[in-house]
Amino acid sequence: MFTREVRIYRSEDDYQGFICEHESQSGSSSIIKGRSPAEEWTLILPDNMQALGITLDLRGVDDPDDWFVGERWYYGNVL
Numbered sequence: 001m002f003t004r005e006v007r008i009y010r011s012e013d014d015y016q017g018f019i020c021e022h023e024s025q026s027g028s029s030s031i032i033k034g035r036s037p038a039e040e041w042t043l044i045l046p047d048n049m050q051a052l053g054i055t056l057d058l059r060g061v062d063d064p065d066d067w068f069v070g071e072r073w074y075y076g077n078v079l
Contacts, residue, residue, distance in 0.1 A: 038051055048077070051074070056069065
């Protein structure tokens with residue numbers, strides 16, 4: 001299942017908070033290297049468009065059985 005959204009970041013710091021690797025009691029995120037959905041799905045992107053992927057493994061603080069695992073991909077001027 002796929003979802004999509006448009007996000008507007010108010011500052012570079014706000015954006016960097018979403019694309020950094022981290023680990024805590026509520027889960028972790030890491031940058032995906034060596035993969036591109038555009039290549040996997042043969043999508044044609046404009047020359048100036050980049051892709052950045054983040055893996056997510058998020059766990060509920062109150063309920064450890066409440067968890068989410070997935071990927072988040074950013075396209076645009078993302079690097």
